[in-house]
Amino acid sequence: MEILFTGEGIIALLTLTILEIVLGIDNIIFISILVGKLPASEQQRARLIGLSLALILRLVFLFFAVWIASLTMPLFTVSPILLMQEPFGVSGRDLIMFGGGMFLLAKATTELYNKLEGPEESHEGGKQARRNFAMLILQIIVLDIVFSIDSVITAVGLTQNFPIMAIAVIVAVAVMMLSAKGISSFIDQHPSVKILALAFLLMIGMLLVIDGFHVHVPKGYVYFAMAFSVLVEMLNLRFRTKKGKAVELRKPEFE
Numbered sequence: 001m002e003i004l005f006t007g008e009g010i011i012a013l014l015t016l017t018i019l020e021i022v023l024g025i026d027n028i029i030f031i032s033i034l035v036g037k038l039p040a041s042e043q044q045r046a047r048l049i050g051l052s053l054a055l056i057l058r059l060v061f062l063f064f065a066v067w068i069a070s071l072t073m074p075l076f077t078v079s080p081i082l083l084m085q086e087p088f089g090v091s092g093r094d095l096i097m098f099g100g101g102m103f104l105l106a107k108a109t110t111e112l113y114n115k116l117e118g119p120e121e122s123h124e125g126g127k128q129a130r131r132n133f134a135m136l137i138l139q140i141i142v143l144d145i146v147f148s149i150d151s152v153i154t155a156v157g158l159t160q161n162f163p164i165m166a167i168a169v170i171v172a173v174a175v176m177m178l179s180a181k182g183i184s185s186f187i188d189q190h191p192s193v194k195i196l197a198l199a200f201l202l203m204i205g206m207l208l209v210i211d212g213f214h215v216h217v218p219k220g221y222v223y224f225a226m227a228f229s230v231l232v233e234m235l236n237l238r239f240r241t242k243k244g245k246a247v248e249l250r251k252p253e254f255e
């Protein structure tokens with residue numbers, strides 16, 4: 001624990017905390033899109049469950065940091081494909097990133113279709129409502145696992161000190177919990193922002209897929225592009241507020 005009170009420890013803690021918060025953007029966007037499909041009375045509960053699971057999974061994975069780090073070891077080798085000039089080893093992390101990316105691509109594409117051209121949605125009561133809630137939490141768990149493993153591998157790459165990693169993860173998830181409701185409400189109230197958020201999920205899903213093929217895109221560029229897109233959309237929202245109300249997307253009808 002003494003390292004926490006040294007200059008090196010404080011710098012490592014601040015750096016890792018900021019990085020974990022940035023990496024948590026993916027989680028917040030995904031959860032915000034999903035909970036928007038629930039009645040307002042259940043949305044906060046779903047957010048808390050999803051982000052609590054994210055915290056628990058990250059802390060559990062930190063206890064098994066050595067095993068998580070071993071996921072980067074190749075399980076088998078494949079022949080050169082696409083842009084690959086030589087055979088490369090496929091690790092457990094590669095498979096998890098690829099599977100998570102494909103899931104995110106499928107989910108974001110489905111949500112885009114439902115919001116733009118899909119059938120009208122409705123929420124049913126009783127057992128069906130509980131099943132829908134359980135399925136939503138299951139989807140959150142799947143992506144929580146993918147993002148948590150990536151988060152822990154990143155943390156292990158910066159420091160080997162467990163207290164520093166644990167504190168950074170707890171602070172990052174706390175920030176996510178505090179901001180999730182506001183972000184969810186803002187996305188739900190502005191249809192064009194919801195489409196932009198789904199486009200972000202498509203981009204993140206594609207990045208996870210190509211990361212599984214050892215094609216690494218610097219995340220700084222990705223987050224800069226996302227921030228620029230958000231800035232442009234904020235300007236558009238301000239302009240549309242002066243001109244009139246924007247077109248609304250289809251929303252679930254509550255029974």
